[in-house]
Amino acid sequence: MPQHVISPNRPVQAAALPPPTAAVTLTINGTAHRLEVAPWVSLLDALRDYLDLTGTKKGCDHGQCGACTVLVNGKRINSCLTLAVMKDGAEITTIEGLANGEELHPFQAAFVAHDAFQCGYCTPGQICSAVGLQQEGRVRTTDDIRELMSGNICRCGAYPNIVDAIAEVMQTPRPAPAS
Amino acid sequence: MNSFTYQRPDAVPAAVRALTADPTAKFIAGGTNLLDLMKENVERPTQLIDLNRLPLATIEEQPDGGLRLGALVTNADTAYDARVETRYPLLARAILAGASPQLRNMATDGGNLFQRTRCYYFYDTATPCNKREPGSGCSALHGYNRIHAILGTSESCIATHPSDMCVALAALGATVQVSGPDGERSIAFADFHRLPADAPERDNTLRPGELVTAIDLPPAGFADHYAYVKIRDRQSYAFALVSVAAALELDAQGVITDARLTLGGVAHKPWRDAEAEALMQGQPATRATFERAAEQVLRDAKGFGHNTFKIELAKRTIVRALLQATEMPSAL
Numbered sequence: 001m002p003q004h005v006i007s008p009n010r011p012v013q014a015a016a017l018p019p020p021t022a023a024v025t026l027t028i029n030g031t032a033h034r035l036e037v038a039p040w041v042s043l044l045d046a047l048r049d050y051l052d053l054t055g056t057k058k059g060c061d062h063g064q065c066g067a068c069t070v071l072v073n074g075k076r077i078n079s080c081l082t083l084a085v086m087k088d089g090a091e092i093t094t095i096e097g098l099a100n101g102e103e104l105h106p107f108q109a110a111f112v113a114h115d116a117f118q119c120g121y122c123t124p125g126q127i128c129s130a131v132g133l134q135q136e137g138r139v140r141t142t143d144d145i146r147e148l149m150s151g152n153i154c155r156c157g158a159y160p161n162i163v164d165a166i167a168e169v170m171q172t173p174r175p176a177p178a179s
Numbered sequence: 180m181n182s183f184t185y186q187r188p189d190a191v192p193a194a195v196r197a198l199t200a201d202p203t204a205k206f207i208a209g210g211t212n213l214l215d216l217m218k219e220n221v222e223r224p225t226q227l228i229d230l231n232r233l234p235l236a237t238i239e240e241q242p243d244g245g246l247r248l249g250a251l252v253t254n255a256d257t258a259y260d261a262r263v264e265t266r267y268p269l270l271a272r273a274i275l276a277g278a279s280p281q282l283r284n285m286a287t288d289g290g291n292l293f294q295r296t297r298c299y300y301f302y303d304t305a306t307p308c309n310k311r312e313p314g315s316g317c318s319a320l321h322g323y324n325r326i327h328a329i330l331g332t333s334e335s336c337i338a339t340h341p342s343d344m345c346v347a348l349a350a351l352g353a354t355v356q357v358s359g360p361d362g363e364r365s366i367a368f369a370d371f372h373r374l375p376a377d378a379p380e381r382d383n384t385l386r387p388g389e390l391v392t393a394i395d396l397p398p399a400g401f402a403d404h405y406a407y408v409k410i411r412d413r414q415s416y417a418f419a420l421v422s423v424a425a426a427l428e429l430d431a432q433g434v435i436t437d438a439r440l441t442l443g444g445v446a447h448k449p450w451r452d453a454e455a456e457a458l459m460q461g462q463p464a465t466r467a468t469f470e471r472a473a474e475q476v477l478r479d480a481k482g483f484g485h486n487t488f489k490i491e492l493a494k495r496t497i498v499r500a501l502l503q504a505t506e507m508p509s510a511l
Contacts, residue, residue, distance in 0.1 A: 020184055039185035039227065042214070062215050063282060075255075075284045081211045082285060085185055086229055129281065136280070138259070150415035151279025 029097025076132025
């Protein structure tokens, strides 16, 4: 069922103006959603506040922490730094769309197995980023994982276990120890 | 963020007309810098003109043997394009030295040229800043200026240009293709960005209503001898304190037949020094030659206290980058 949602999430200055909304269709985790949104609504706010898909987290809201990472047309991006209107017609995958029913996505299972979090706030972004990383096909060593996951910050410092979890799923060899 | 209207033209002339009709509008492509600045109330456009439906998202061969990067190609797709990786590895390395994978998947090549400075005072609307509010003063000049410029500064602004990609484009001698109300024109990369002088609010030399449609790479890609060395406060996902794009052509005796040298993180624009390049021409590719070039580049450098360390750092980074470019195994 397509959903029609109007949110009160508008800037204060807009109070005196008729809200200029646009119709946007987003296919999220395989389901088409039709929204009426003001142009200033970020994709992140559309997911969280209009569609109640709160798995995607708002950390810094400035593209610095990666907690809001989702996949748009198969590529990982920061959903806080794009507008919902700009993604009209896009296919979006969020953390809610990765598991197959009760069966966890391999990255989800590996994060659990490796205890790759403490508070868990960055985890949805870390896992969506890892899915994008795998699809990009640029990882040869665990050093590559560290470099190419640098857009996801973990304030609890669970990085060693995050890298272990990702390396296990991607079967990444560790660099040979320096002789 | 202020309220604004939104439109999404599907052709270049329509986009140019839209911006010409509304000087308070802004183009948006990837949005990674503009939306951030709008959230900080540094940018307050009344209208966004979304460029993402324009047919500018391809990389194409040029008749002269160069490549044309459409303005809407993402930074990631550019850095990982097989032609760019093979023929312009300096550009690929510079792009991958910047931002994060998520940002590179969004940010466009055209948009990269329009990144604004990361000067703390430019971002902080509670402080004076001539770039943000002309005539209000420069807070960095006598403030905390560790990340600021050492070359080409003025009394009104010591901000730096933040791009890595643009440093490589300057070194390669790219050309910016522009479409505007008066038709199309080409701008040499060295002339695209400007020094602050007494108008730091202007980052570039575009005229009102103009749109960047493509960036052309010349045939010479310096794929055999190049280096992009970026020095920063953390190893990944940080802006440069100093970066150096170095590219050399060497003959069989190791003599320099062509040299390119451009610095990032030190000026209001990518800092390419033609005199330093000329000085290396015909000289052996040795540390002594590179040290002379480094002295030449920094001859007029001026520190402002917290950033004075950048002068020596830049010299050492230049020498290191040129040595790396020299010593890399030949592509063949």
